[in-house]
Amino acid sequence: MHIPDGYLSVPTVIATYAVAIPLWIIGFKKLKKRLNEETLPLIGALSALSFIVMMFNIPIPGGTSGHAVGAVLIAILFNPWIGFISVSLVLLIQALVFGDGGISTLAANALSMAFVGSFVGYYIFKAVKKYKFAPFIAGWSGIVASSVIVALLLGIQPIFWSEGGHPLYFPFDLKTTFIALVGSHALFFGVVEGIFTMLAYRFLQKREMV
Amino acid sequence: MKKKLYMLVALLFVFVPLGLLTNSPAWGEWENEHYQKLLGYIPSGIANAKSLDAPIPDYAIGGTSQTLSYYLSALLGIVLLFGIYYFLLKVLKK
Numbered sequence: 246m247h248i249p250d251g252y253l254s255v256p257t258v259i260a261t262y263a264v265a266i267p268l269w270i271i272g273f274k275k276l277k278k279r280l281n282e283e284t285l286p287l288i289g290a291l292s293a294l295s296f297i298v299m300m301f302n303i304p305i306p307g308g309t310s311g312h313a314v315g316a317v318l319i320a321i322l323f324n325p326w327i328g329f330i331s332v333s334l335v336l337l338i339q340a341l342v343f344g345d346g347g348i349s350t351l352a353a354n355a356l357s358m359a360f361v362g363s364f365v366g367y368y369i370f371k372a373v374k375k376y377k378f379a380p381f382i383a384g385w386s387g388i389v390a391s392s393v394i395v396a397l398l399l400g401i402q403p404i405f406w407s408e409g410g411h412p413l414y415f416p417f418d419l420k421t422t423f424i425a426l427v428g429s430h431a432l433f434f435g436v437v438e439g440i441f442t443m444l445a446y447r448f449l450q451k452r453e454m455v
Numbered sequence: 456m457k458k459k460l461y462m463l464v465a466l467l468f469v470f471v472p473l474g475l476l477t478n479s480p481a482w483g484e485w486e487n488e489h490y491q492k493l494l495g496y497i498p499s500g501i502a503n504a505k506s507l508d509a510p511i512p513d514y515a516i517g518g519t520s521q522t523l524s525y526y527l528s529a530l531l532g533i534v535l536l537f538g539i540y541y542f543l544l545k546v547l548k549k
Contacts, residue, residue, distance in 0.1 A: 293533040
């Protein structure tokens, strides 16, 4: 789901940054409030989990692969703003140090994987909290919602930005992109995110409260 | 919860080379040649994309094995994340 540089048109890049920057500012203020000597190890370790979990590339039929994100776990253990900022930092390191994702697309990737993933996961969790599988449902919903945003951002590229019949940026149409991305996350990576969120949440919450 | 979280990080860290078992790229994150083969051209925005030269592209450190590179990359990621939070705590809270 990491959109690389060159896949999004300049107006899309500007629009995603225009939305992401104010959200980052709010998120950093929330992080500053919550960050202290006691929470730093927890927030650090949860961010580390997100970083590592994204390194587990899982192959699926059709010759592609994907991974969990870990945003929902942070969102339901702390709050969605912390999930958003932590995963944004993970994405920043991935882009700057490892060439995974891109700089121009950092805002797009942060909005989808970090912001939408965290908030959708958090509110779904709140809604289904009384059920045994709430963390699974939250994890699945969060990452599937993220994939919807990625599919929309990529899928609109050929509609608006083509020249002489050739798309200038990401070339595949909305329907194809939607089926490939949302479908694979609903069927495979969402299940992985759900299981990861559920197991980690259960393990961490057992016999103690945050 | 701190101890358990560290255990969880350590557990996943140990198994991180499992992520190398597949060579399949993520959908939509192909090499440029893939577009050439599939479409007969590379969309110009993708062909001319300007990107920073990442110091450790694709989590591969030159001169070391794939597995060691992956371990070192994971470690570096963890150190950088804790470093950022430490920086935020120490510098911005003052």
